[in-house]
Each structure stands twice: as structure tokens, then as C-alpha cells.
Amino acid sequence: MRSIADVPGPMRFEALLNMRKPSSICAGCPSLQKGLCGALDDTELSRLGSVSWHRRFRAGDAIHVEGEVPPSFCAIVAGVVKMLKSLPNGSQQIVGLFAAGDFLGRPFGGEARATAIAASEVVICWFPRATVESLAASSGEVKDWLYQHVSDELEKAQEWIMLLGRMTAEQKMAAFLLSVMRATAEGKAATGSARDTAIELPLSRTEIADYLGLTIETISRQIARLRERNVISAGNTRSVVVHRPDVLTAIVDSKQAASHVSFARMDA
Amino acid sequence: MRSIADVPGPMRFEALLNMRKPSSICAGCPSLQKGLCGALDDTELSRLGSVSWHRRFRAGDAIHVEGEVPPSFCAIVAGVVKMLKSLPNGSQQIVGLFAAGDFLGRPFGGEARATAIAASEVVICWFPRATVESLAASSGEVKDWLYQHVSDELEKAQEWIMLLGRMTAEQKMAAFLLSVMRATAEGKAATGSARDTAIELPLSRTEIADYLGLTIETISRQIARLRERNVISAGNTRSVVVHRPDVLTAIVDSKQAASHVSFARMDA
DNA sequence: TTCCCCATTTGATCTAGATCAAGGCGGAAG
DNA sequence: CTTCCGCCTTGATCTAGATCAAATGGGGAA
DSSP: OOOEEEEOOSOTTHHHHOSSSOOHHHHTOHHHHTSGGGGSOHHHHHHHHHHOEEEEEOTTOEEEOTTSOOSEEEEEEESOEEEEEEOTTSOEEEEEEEOTTOEESOTTOOSOSSEEEESSSEEEEEEEHHHHHHHHHHOHHHHHHHHHHHHHHHHHHHHHHHHHHHOOHHHHHHHHHHHHHHHHHTTOSOOTTOSSEEEEOSSOHHHHHHHHTSOHHHHHHHHHHHHHTTSEEESSTTEEEESOHHHHHHHHHSTTOOTTSOOTTOOO | OOOEEEOOOSSTTHHHHOSSSOOHHHHTOHHHHTSGGGGSOHHHHHHHHHHOEEEEEOTTOEEEOTTSOOSEEEEEEESOEEEEEEOTTSOEEEEEEEOTTOEESOTTOOSOSSEEEESSSEEEEEEEHHHHHHHHHHOHHHHHHHHHHHHHHHHHHHHHHHHHHHOOHHHHHHHHHHHHHHHHHTTOSOOTTOSSEEEEOSSOHHHHHHHHTSOHHHHHHHHHHHHHTTSEEESSTTEEEESOHHHHHHHHHSTTOOTTSOOTTOOO
16 A cells, blocks of 8 residues: 655635635535535534545555455545455456546445545545445435435436346447546537547446456457447557447347447447 | 135234234345335334234246236245246246345335246235335435345345356356255354255256256256265255265356366365 | 567356256145 | 136256457557
């Protein structure tokens, strides 16, 4: 666990100067829009802000470890974090993926049931456990937010269970690409049938494999196959252009999409 | 959806007679021990009790359906309920399993993201959506309970993701038997190395398959294999005696437990 | 610019588990 | 008691994806 460069907290004295407005650093933070911080009133935000701390991790760094009680929670400011569990025999499975704005850790949850690892360069905003828990204990809004948040995570987990239990490698790959597309698109126009969407894969082949419950070779072959079929094209290994999101959707929706057919002339 | 025999509510008039004590029917209810009802004070319990309703379902009945906004939530009084999602091509995956005392449905959650089906004869205690949500809105304890509850479910879901993504059929089967054992044992003595524990399988072969992401034939063969190895023995198809829980644990923990070895003389 | 280190791709097999196909078996109805 | 019908078991085969084994290629260090 080689954590790096602990940057001083974002709003140490600003909080003292102005208790009504979030600091300028918080202003741009994704956690203020869709994260925990958005559920706080100005006073609470100042209180949390005054004890929070920005911290940077490099890809591969552990943020917290399975079995340990994390001393802090955090909001992801930038980057992607993977939660993983490992089997005694060494194989790993990614059980969750988090991006900017997401909240990491489960207040009142005791020891972590999975290890959190930075999947890329990551910046997080670090909150002491006690502060978050006391905010949660006193604020109905915070409780509501936490409930909603865990609820959403559960929903995603159940989707994933479906995917892992019943999809073929091809379907898993297609579903993964679509989910990255959606996550990337966020607020953009109709994702529906937009052509030629460039996306940046947040994970290495190995990580995709750990996510989809497959092997790295299978991932590679599935990508090759989609490329041959002109559904996607790939520049460097981390970036992909999706030409036919509709075909990806079709693959997910139908068991055994005729894999030998060229999709060049299919038009929805 | 053929729901049956709607039994009149448990405490209709009792609530009027005595607002301080839960009705005698609630007294024996598992939901009062570990469920939502345990998080209520007497007034709240009376309020909820006065609008609740016992209802009986037969195996196979739908309790609520994916995509619909459930008009009610419920506590399971007896029996087992499976939550399942289906793929467009017809294959199904069980994404959750609930037993007596568990709470079904996600307040404030909008439409259900999975279908709930009775896996056995089931009795539930039915609560109007509005009542539960208003209780949750006003009571911090209820919020806490909901959060904790969803949190636990998420944890289970993540365990399942691990299992589906990275375990062999043999490991899945062993893990399933152990989880049924644990669920059955509940408050009993050291589950550790108790010999010859009889358990009742709450699911048919087909359902186990849908749970483990396998086929019914594979389930059958895995059970046969465990029987041949004297790890378990089976009477009728729904009941199993586990002779060697330690071996089941060993199977889960090690990739490729030497499958050809007789475990008769192992004594870990 | 070259070299080296790794991640990725690609190829050749192998195998766990799916799929296809018969039987048993137990329990409810007659 | 017999028949029928759903589940379950068992057997034979097939295949998606794992595993084993080389290439290939791209990016950073010197």
C-alpha cells in the first residue's frame, strides 16, 4: 500500500472565513453535485470540509483493505476505483467500480468486505469516519442519501449477478462496453443510436477480465471479434470507438447473436 | 399471478384496544426480532399493525413483478421468496433469496428491478407503501434500519458476484449447501465441525441452477458426486444430510479440491 | 534512437460444463 | 392399484471459454 502525496485539506481556513458557502475547491467537486456533499447544508458542509483532506493515489495503490475497519471514508474527486474480493486460491473478482462523485465506504459498516484499489491515478477527498458517522446520525438528509446510495449500488450489483450468471463472453463484453459508454456519456444527447462514440476504457485487460469473470485472453479475442465485425475500432489499447452501439445492444439482448454475419449492412 | 386466501389483518382491533403493546400475532413474528418491525416503537408498531395484512402465496406465485411499482412492501412471516431477473432470451437468474423475518421491497425505490416469486408456500405481512414510507420519513430508527438492511443485502450480493464470477460448479454447490446450513442453523451451537447436520433445501433443482448460474443437470451431478464421496447423503430430493461440513469448506476454499480422492479418512 | 519490459494479441489444445437425449421415480388423481 | 405427469438422475456428446505457449507491439528509460 504505497499511498502518495497527501495534499493539504481543501478548505481549512476558508471554512473559518465563511461558514455559509462551500469553499471554491468544493465548488467544482463532483461529490457536491451527485455525491454525499450534495446532501449537506452549508453548515454541515463546512464542518465536513474543515476536517477533509485531499489525497492522491497511483494506479494499483490500495485505498482500503478487506477485513480492516477503514478509519475514513472518501469521495472520489477524479479517477476510477475498483473494489475487489479475492479467493484463497488467488483469483480475483471485481465486485464494484467507482468513479468521480462516488462515495467509498459504508458508514456503521464495520470492517470492509472488499479491498479498494485505485484503477487509475485517483484523487479522493478523505473524511474521518467519526465525522461522517456523526453527520449521518444527526441528519435525516444524510441518512436518506446513504440509503439511496447503497440502494443504487445494490441494484447495480444485482444487474451484475445477472450478467455473470447468465451471459456469454460476447454478451458480457458488449454489456461492459455499453456501460462504459453510458458512464462516459453522462449528460450528453440521446445515447440511443449515436454513431462513432469514442470511449476511454477505465480498466486494463486483466481488470476487465476480473470484472467480467473471464480471462484476459477471452477479453482480447472478444474485442478482436467486435473489431472484425466493424462494431468497434480500437486505437491504443485503452481507447475504443464504438461504431454500432445498436449492435452491442442487440448482442446483449439476444442469446447467440449470429456471430458469423457481418453487421455492416444491418440498420437497426 | 394467482394469489390466494387473503387472511384478515393480524391486529385490526387489537390496535384499537391497546396502543402500547404489539398484538399477540406480532409477538411471534420473526420480523419483530430481526426485521423492520423491531426498529419501531410501540406506537409506530401499532400504526403499522393496524394497516397490515397477512397474505398467503403458493410456490410459484408472483409477489411483485419487475418493472411495476409495488403498492406495498412486506415482511416474510414464513417460507422462502426468490427475487429473479430474466434475460430477453428466457434464461433466468436468481439475484436474491429471502426467508422468514426478511423485508421485501425498497421504500422510495420506484419500480421493482426484479420479480419476487414464492419459492415455497409463503406467508407475508403486507404493508401499504405509503405507511412504510411515511414511517421511514419520520423515524430515524427506521431510516437506520433500512440503511443497515440494504447494506447487508449489498454485502451478500457482492459475495454472490465473487461466487458466480470465479467459482467452479463444485465450489458453487458446496458454497450453496453451506449457506443453507448456516441459514438453517441460525442460533445453534458451533456450526464449525458439527457432524451429520440435516438440512432442507429451500429450492428445487431448477431454482438452485438459476441461483448458481448453472444448469439443472450440473446441479444433479454435483450432488451425486458429493454423495459418492460421503460428504453428504440425500433422502428425498429436498432433504440432505451433511456429514462433512469441513470438506465443503475445503472445497470452497481451494480451487480444484482433488475430486477423485475419497474423503472418508480426511480429518482436518 | 535503441532496448527492454510488459501488456496485449494470437495460436493450439484441453476441459468443465452445456446441451441433447433417454430413462427412473414419487406422488397425486382416478 | 394403476396411470400420468413433473421432477430428477444418468449417459453421450459438443463447445465456449480456460489453459498453455509463443509472438507482437508500444511506451518509457538511457
